[in-house]
Amino acid sequence: MKPRAVATSLADAMAESAAAIERELDLLLDIGDGPERRLHEAMRYASLAGGKRLRPFLVLQSAALFKVSRASALRTASAVEMVHCYSLVHDDLPAMDDDDLRRGRPTVHKQFDEATAILTGDALLTRAFEILAEAATHSDPQVRSELVAELASAAGGFGMVGGQMLDLLAESLALDVAEVTRLQQMKTGRLIAFACEAGAILGKAPVQQRRALRAYAHDLGLAFQIADDLLDAEGDAALVGKALRKDAGAGKATFVSLLGAERARSQAGILADQAAAHLDSFDAEADALRRVARFVIERKS
Numbered sequence: 001m002k003p004r005a006v007a008t009s010l011a012d013a014m015a016e017s018a019a020a021i022e023r024e025l026d027l028l029l030d031i032g033d034g035p036e037r038r039l040h041e042a043m044r045y046a047s048l049a050g051g052k053r054l055r056p057f058l059v060l061q062s063a064a065l066f067k068v069s070r071a072s073a074l075r076t077a078s079a080v081e082m083v084h085c086y087s088l089v090h091d092d093l094p095a096m097d098d099d100d101l102r103r104g105r106p107t108v109h110k111q112f113d114e115a116t117a118i119l120t121g122d123a124l125l126t127r128a129f130e131i132l133a134e135a136a137t138h139s140d141p142q143v144r145s146e147l148v149a150e151l152a153s154a155a156g157g158f159g160m161v162g163g164q165m166l167d168l169l170a171e172s173l174a175l176d177v178a179e180v181t182r183l184q185q186m187k188t189g190r191l192i193a194f195a196c197e198a199g200a201i202l203g204k205a206p207v208q209q210r211r212a213l214r215a216y217a218h219d220l221g222l223a224f225q226i227a228d229d230l231l232d233a234e235g236d237a238a239l240v241g242k243a244l245r246k247d248a249g250a251g252k253a254t255f256v257s258l259l260g261a262e263r264a265r266s267q268a269g270i271l272a273d274q275a276a277a278h279l280d281s282f283d284a285e286a287d288a289l290r291r292v293a294r295f296v297i298e299r300k301s
């Protein structure tokens with residue numbers, strides 16, 4: 001009975017957080033009056049409705065550890081989700097993964113057009129930084145500046161975008177496990193790590209606690225990516241909401257192609273346990289973060 005109760009309460013917490021983020025994104029993404037409103041509609045299409053909202057959940061939970069105000073946490077969480085949504089819109093473009101379906105709906109370039117999809121990504125990315133820089137996000141400009149610098153580093157050329165470049169080259173590079181690990185840490189790990197550390201930045205947390213969250217995020221990000229590779233290899237496209245089996249089709253090295261599904265699964269389990277163990281210095285207030293570590297490897301979408 002107990003595991004079921006725990007799972008239900010994490011699902012409830014994630015659903016409550018997803019609903020709050022949806023409301024915040026709705027408030028933060030205005031629609032203008034001019035003909036350019038097509039762009040604003042596409043930004044809302046890309047960000048509202050669907051998705052697990054994992055990164056915003058990590059921001060809200062890490063912020064709660066340090067008693068950060070709900071308004072600060074929600075704005076920061078929304079900025080992170082905007083960067084994530086921008087990356088999905090651009091990743092789906094014909095020049096990249098060329099996908100027709102995302103979160104169970106037509107991708108932005110299918111629903112609108114390619115140029116609008118490029119601009120949608122650009123505008124979501126810049127809106128995210130605008131939100132972090134605004135005084136409503138935190139009263140201390142030093143904190144806002146640190147949020148901006150850390151998110152830029154996580155999302156930029158030595159983070160997510162650099163990882164995406166490596167991913168595009170991966171078909172011709174015959175990467176080994178260490179190289180795939182580096183690629184994935186850049187492509188997905190850095191943004192997840194920012195989400196976990198954002199609460200510590202907002203709450204001006206002591207360095208030890210910030211380090212613990214960073215270590216947690218490192219293992220969580222890798223576990224998440226291995227689970228993503230397993231979903232691509234074995235998942236149900238209807239549940240995932242996008243086309244699957246693309247990595248094998250493209251001959252790309254993944255954790256599953258390099259380790260085999262069973263070793264990849266066991267590695268993900270070890271990483272999830274390790275991630276939770278990094279939070280030992282926190283009380284029950286970190287329980288949701290501990291449970292998320294299992295959620296990311298057990299998810300079906």
Ligand code: GRG
Nearest residue numbers: 051052053054087090091160161164187188228
């Ligand atoms: C194009 C600049 C640029 C970057 C793209 C993150 C990324 C880099 C591409 C996404 C493609 C992809 C499927 C990556 C694998 C891991 C991942 C980020 C999956 C999607 O994240 P989820 O599962 O998605 O959290 P939801 O829809 O739940 O938010």
